[in-house]
Structures are given as C-alpha cells and as structure tokens.
Amino acid sequence: MVNAVYIGTELDLFSKAKNWKQYYASQLGSYILGDVLEAGAGIGETSAFLMEAGNPRNWTCLEPDSALSKSIADKAGRGMFPIQPALITGTIADIASEKTFDTIVYIDVIEHIENDQSELERAKMHLKPGGHLIILVPAHNFLFSPFDKAIGHFRRYNRKRLIQAIPAGMTKVDLRYLDSVGMALSLANRFVLRSKNPNARQIHFWDRFIVPLSRIIDPVTGFGLGKTLIGIWRA
Numbered sequence: 001m002v003n004a005v006y007i008g009t010e011l012d013l014f015s016k017a018k019n020w021k022q023y024y025a026s027q028l029g030s031y032i033l034g035d036v037l038e039a040g041a042g043i044g045e046t047s048a049f050l051m052e053a054g055n056p057r058n059w060t061c062l063e064p065d066s067a068l069s070k071s072i073a074d075k076a077g078r079g080m081f082p083i084q085p086a087l088i089t090g091t092i093a094d095i096a097s098e099k100t101f102d103t104i105v106y107i108d109v110i111e112h113i114e115n116d117q118s119e120l121e122r123a124k125m126h127l128k129p130g131g132h133l134i135i136l137v138p139a140h141n142f143l144f145s146p147f148d149k150a151i152g153h154f155r156r157y158n159r160k161r162l163i164q165a166i167p168a169g170m171t172k173v174d175l176r177y178l179d180s181v182g183m184a185l186s187l188a189n190r191f192v193l194r195s196k197n198p199n200a201r202q203i204h205f206w207d208r209f210i211v212p213l214s215r216i217i218d219p220v221t222g223f224g225l226g227k228t229l230i231g232i233w234r235a
Contacts, residue, residue, distance in 0.1 A: 011068070013200060015045040017207040022049060023215055024107075024136060024178060024230060029053030031132045031173070031232050034102030037062060039092060039123065040109030044072035044081070050105060051082045059085040060101070062092065092122045100126050105134045111153045116165045124167040127235040133170065137162060139177055139229040143186045147198070157229050170233040177226030181214045182206060186227045 014020075025046075032054025038047055041061035051059060059081070063069040069089040076085055088094060104123050110116040123133060138148065138156045148156065155161070159175055166172075185206060198206075218226065 011043050011045065013198070013203055015043065016200070017203055017211075019207045019211040020179075021046055022053075023211055024228070025049040025053035027176075027178065027230060028105075028134055028136075028232070029055075031134055032056055032103050032105065033132075035100075035128075036060065036103045036105065037095070037101045037126065038085075038105045038107070040064070040106060040112070041068075041072060043068050044075050044085075046107050047072075047085060048081050050107075054103075056083060056103070059083045060088060061085045062088045062090065062095070064089070064091045092119060092126070095126055097125075100128045100131070102128055102131045103134065104131070107136045108138070110135060110165065111137050111148075111155055111157070112151075114154050116154075117167075120165055121167050124170065124235060129235060131235045132173065133166070133233045133235065135162065135231045135233075137229050139183075139227050143183075143227060145186070159229065162229060162231050166231075166233055170235055173232040173234050175229070175231045176223035177221075178218055178223065178228045178230060179211065179214045180217050180221050180225040182210050183225060183227040185210060 028050065032050055034057050036054070036056040036058070037060045038050065039062045041047055041063045044061060047059065047061060061072050063072060066089050069087060072085070072087055075081065076087065104127060106123075110119060113119045120133070127133060138153065140158060141156045144153070144156050162175070163172070214226070
C-alpha cells in the first residue's frame with residue numbers, strides 16, 4: 001500500500017455544496033445498488049448523498065490519502081453515514097483480487113490519475129457481471145484553469161475522451177453533461193478571473209442559485225451542455 005497525499009485544498013470548501021451533491025446523486029442513484037465501492041472517497045462528504053440516493057447493501061470507501069481516510073473513519077465513528085462503511089486506505093490495486101462489487105463509483109477522481117485507462121481496467125476486474133461503473137468528471141479541456149492545475153487535475157473530459165478511458169467490453173448506459181448554467185461561471189473563471197481557488201461566497205452562490213437553475217435548464221438542453229460529465233457503464 002502506498003500513501004498518496006492529496007494536494008488539493010478544496011474538499012472542505014465543496015463539502016458545503018449540498019444542492020450540487022443532491023443533484024448529481026439523483027442522476028446516479030438508480031444504478032447504485034448492492035455491494036458498492038467508492039474509489040477516492042476523499043473526506044466522505046459525498047458518500048452519504050450517494051448512499052441515500054441509491055439502494056446499496058453495503059459500502060466500501062477506498063481512499064489512498066491516510067489523512068483523508070482518517071476523516072472518513074472519524075465520521076463513521078460519529079454515525080454520520082446512513083450505512084456504516086468499510087474503509088480501505090489504499091488504491092484499487094490494494095483490493096483483494098477475489099473481491100467484487102455490484103457498483104464502483106468514481107466521483108471527481110480519475111482526472112487526478114495520469115493513467116486513467118489503467119485505473120479503470122483494474123476497476124473492471126472487480127465488477128460483478130452486470131455491475132455498473134459510475135464516473136463523474138469535470139468537463140471540457142477548454143475550461144482547464146489554474147484551479148484545475150492547483151488541485152492536481154491532469155485533464156478535463158468530453159464524451160469522446162471519457163469513452164476512450166473505458167475498458168473494452170463494457171456497455172454504455174448513460175453519458176450526459178450537468179450544470180449548463182454553471183458552465184458560464186467556469187468560462188468566466190477560465191478566461192477572466194483565472195482564480196486558483198474559489199472562495200466560500202462563490203461556492204455558496206453557485207450552489208444556492210446556479211445549481212437549481214441548471215436542474216431546470218439541463219433537461220431542456222438534452223443534457224448536452226455542462227461543466228460536469230457523468231457516465232455509467234455496465235460490465
């Protein structure tokens with residue numbers, strides 16, 4: 001096991017984005033079933049939203065940074081999750097070869113991994129037949145900003161780039177963009193503000209006002225625009 005230290009500082013800041021977490025969890029929940037592995041679980045702030053949106057039997061949080069893993073353990077110790085999660089401090093390579101899951105979830109993770117294809121190949125080996133691989137990533141390389149660089153992103157994704165990362169033999173179930181209105185804010189940051197880190201006021205404004213607007217506009221666009229891309233594949 002290798003302890004990978006996460007260089008980003010945004011996890012606590014984005015933990016306040018409750019509307020956003022509820023929104024994307026609602027898009028993914030019907031595929032979050034059975035034995036679930038959440039890869040790159042961070043500080044565990046997303047886990048409860050995903051648990052509540054889906055119908056998991058049990059939950060495993062996988063996190064390579066020991067400090068972040070400890071934060072998950074602390075929350076679990078205080079009973080802050082609907083399902084008490086198992087916790088593995090490590091990467092997908094540390095999962096026992098015989099261990100398989102009905103669902104594997106990557107939320108804002110694979111953009112931090114240089115060889116995303118190799119990561120997802122390993123993940124596929126731990127999926128049960130018919131199991132689902134769920135991925136959420138930041139969209140569009142033209143939106144790549146100093147903020148992306150500061151928190152260790154290697155890339156952002158469009159549909160084609162994400163499909164290229166998926167292991168052969170998997171069936172696409174869904175592939176859509178979210179947060180069409182928020183995309184305008186990302187464009188402003190990319191070309192005008194060039195901020196390395198959004199502040200708490202900006203996150204609050206986006207989460208309280210922009211995300212609800214996107215929930216209305218996204219279906220109108222056919223989920224064809226947005227600063228976030230979600231994909232679901234079946235093994």
